[in-house]
Amino acid sequence: MRLKKRHLGLIAYLIILFLPIYWMLNMSFRTNADIMRSFSLIPTHPTLVNYMKIFTDPSWYSGYINSIIYVTINTVISLGTALPAAYAFSRYQFIGDKHVFFWLLTNRMAPPAVFLLPFFQLYSTFNLIDTHIAVALSHCLFNVPLAVWILEGFMSGVPREIDETAFIDGYSFPRFFIRVFIPLIRAGIGVTAFFCFMFSWVELLLARTLTTTAAKPIAATMTRTVSATGLDWGLLAAAGILTIVPGALVIWFVRNHLAKGFALGRV
Amino acid sequence: MNKWRDNKAWFLVLPVFAIVAFSAIIPLMTVVNYSVQDIFGPGQRYFVGVEWFRDVLLDARLHDALFKQLSFSFLVLVTEIPLGIVIALMMPKKGWTASACLVILALPLLIPWNVIGTIWIIFTRPDIGLFGAIVNNAGIAFDHTASPVDAWITLMLMEIWHWTPLVALLAYAGLRAIPEAYYQAAKIDGASSWAVFRYIQLPKMRGVLTIALLLRFMDSFLIYAEPFVLTGGGPGNTTTFLSIYLVKIAVGQFDLGPAAAFSLIYFLIILLFCWLFYQALQAVGTGDKA
Numbered sequence: 001m002r003l004k005k006r007h008l009g010l011i012a013y014l015i016i017l018f019l020p021i022y023w024m025l026n027m028s029f030r031t032n033a034d035i036m037r038s039f040s041l042i043p044t045h046p047t048l049v050n051y052m053k054i055f056t057d058p059s060w061y062s063g064y065i066n067s068i069i070y071v072t073i074n075t076v077i078s079l080g081t082a083l084p085a086a087y088a089f090s091r092y093q094f095i096g097d098k099h100v101f102f103w104l105l106t107n108r109m110a111p112p113a114v115f116l117l118p119f120f121q122l123y124s125t126f127n128l129i130d131t132h133i134a135v136a137l138s139h140c141l142f143n144v145p146l147a148v149w150i151l152e153g154f155m156s157g158v159p160r161e162i163d164e165t166a167f168i169d170g171y172s173f174p175r176f177f178i179r180v181f182i183p184l185i186r187a188g189i190g191v192t193a194f195f196c197f198m199f200s201w202v203e204l205l206l207a208r209t210l211t212t213t214a215a216k217p218i219a220a221t222m223t224r225t226v227s228a229t230g231l232d233w234g235l236l237a238a239a240g241i242l243t244i245v246p247g248a249l250v251i252w253f254v255r256n257h258l259a260k261g262f263a264l265g266r267v
Numbered sequence: 268m269n270k271w272r273d274n275k276a277w278f279l280v281l282p283v284f285a286i287v288a289f290s291a292i293i294p295l296m297t298v299v300n301y302s303v304q305d306i307f308g309p310g311q312r313y314f315v316g317v318e319w320f321r322d323v324l325l326d327a328r329l330h331d332a333l334f335k336q337l338s339f340s341f342l343v344l345v346t347e348i349p350l351g352i353v354i355a356l357m358m359p360k361k362g363w364t365a366s367a368c369l370v371i372l373a374l375p376l377l378i379p380w381n382v383i384g385t386i387w388i389i390f391t392r393p394d395i396g397l398f399g400a401i402v403n404n405a406g407i408a409f410d411h412t413a414s415p416v417d418a419w420i421t422l423m424l425m426e427i428w429h430w431t432p433l434v435a436l437l438a439y440a441g442l443r444a445i446p447e448a449y450y451q452a453a454k455i456d457g458a459s460s461w462a463v464f465r466y467i468q469l470p471k472m473r474g475v476l477t478i479a480l481l482l483r484f485m486d487s488f489l490i491y492a493e494p495f496v497l498t499g500g501g502p503g504n505t506t507t508f509l510s511i512y513l514v515k516i517a518v519g520q521f522d523l524g525p526a527a528a529f530s531l532i533y534f535l536i537i538l539l540f541c542w543l544f545y546q547a548l549q550a551v552g553t554g555d556k557a
Contacts, residue, residue: 010354010358014368017374017432020375020398020428021375037395085282088280091276093270094274102545105481110295110530111489118293138290140286141287141290141291144286145287149478153474153475153478156474194373198376201377202379204381218379222381231385233389236382236386244374244377244378246377247373248373248377251369251373252370255365
């Protein structure tokens with residue numbers, strides 16, 4: 001009986017959660033005039049014109065491609081550098097460990113608005129303006145600390161005896177790390193990868209400042225095109241729906257790592 | 268937990284240190300540099316010392332914005348953290364339902380922040396929006412563009428809708444990391460479900476909940492795009508939070524010096540709160556283990 005009540009609560013929450021998304025989906029199948037004219041629970045004259053525009057106009061679909069490229073680069077850099085660092089923070093005591101850890105966190109706290117101008121100057125100096133790598137690197141400022149932080153939390157949950165046993169068994173550090181340790185913290189890596197992807201995907205200020213055309217992200221395309229002719233709500237909604245798709249795929253692929261977790265991850 | 272003492276571990280941290288320092292230290296130096304100068308244009312700068320800091324600290328509108336910001340973050344945290352934990356506890360442990368829950372939970376997080384604000388404009392409109400229409404049909408006059416209370420309610424709802432999934436996802440990942448043996452042991456001891464939560468699940472979630480709490484605090488304290496798009500800081504100044512006020516100074520009036528001083532003070536406030544939270548949570552943790 002208790003199980004049923006629990007499920008009802010969850011279902012109610014998920015429905016409420018889904019309502020604004022549904023409204024966006026509903027709007028994406030309607031023309032702008034139709035949206036502004038009347039309230040309607042389902043599209044009365046469903047149309048694909050908004051999606052057609054996004055898939056045929058290069059300035060729209062290239063926005064998605066640009067975003068996917070720099071977000072992928074950022075996630076790879078963030079995870080690749082954060083994994084060893086998080087291991088060091090969770091297992092070793094070394095000079096300045098606590099200070100460096102907290103300093104890393106502080107970079108997640110800086111208000112981004114005033115960092116824009118210095119960032120622009122910095123990346124201009126290296127001739128990196130309007131490249132995917134510039135955006136990917138600039139997002140490392142907040143994603144790398146976050147990745148280190150989350151991974152450290154998960155790694156500290158793994159008992160140290162596992163490391164000791166593996167080293168006694170003659171594992172070298174890299175072999176132990178890849179073969180034994182990474183499978184143990186799969187849940188943590190899944191969460192971290194998703195968060196890096198997510199925060200880089202929705203970040204707009206830095207991405208817009210560091211790009212002009214060749215690497216312009218989708219979030220910037222949306223604001224710019226929309227403001228030119230007043231708000232085209234239907235087009236905006238369709239673009240919004242499409243921004244969800246890549247991330248939903250990512251979470252679908254990492255879901256097993258999230259859901260299986262510790263017990264099954266043990267080698 | 269006693270750790271190995273080895274300074275060679277620094278080599279493992281070095282890549283992270285280098286990559287963050289590259290994009291953190293130089294901009295921070297520039298901001299500090301701006302904050303003590305009066306800037307008229309390229310080459311026209313005058314050193315003014317701590318004048319901007321004094322101006323900003325004495326600014327009554329800043330005090331107002333800070334008070335609103337603190338209230339907002341407090342309300343957001345006390346709602347989202349418990350709600351997120353409850354949802355994580357309700358979620359199925361495996362199978363396709365677990366996957367489906369995860370995907371639905373993640374949806375709001377994946378929409379760019381400015382788009383969320385824009386969609387909620389329509390969503391809450393009484394004539395053509397779903398939420399506005401429901402509230403209106405219930406006989407409540409609701410308009411976030413005119414009433415400060417309604418503007419606050421709308422922003423709170425949007426924020427809670429948007430970010431509770433993040434807390435739930437983290438809490439869920441934390442729960443999944445608890446070995447099945449713990450539950451079996453609790454079952455043998457005849458522990459109640461409250462006892463399981465209090466003495467097994469909550470302590471084991473401490474790490475991820477620390478992350479969730481600090482992340483939500485920082486991001487709600489830095490919130491910009493959603494209230495800017497939804498209400499523009501209005502009606503009046505009722506939803507002008509710190510970041511909106513900061514951008515008004517920096518971009519609206521193009522006062523780089525005061526804006527830089529403002530952002531350094533802003534940064535220090537967040538730093539102070541995070542440090543306090545962090546210390547408090549660490550202390551709670553060691554108490555549990557003892």
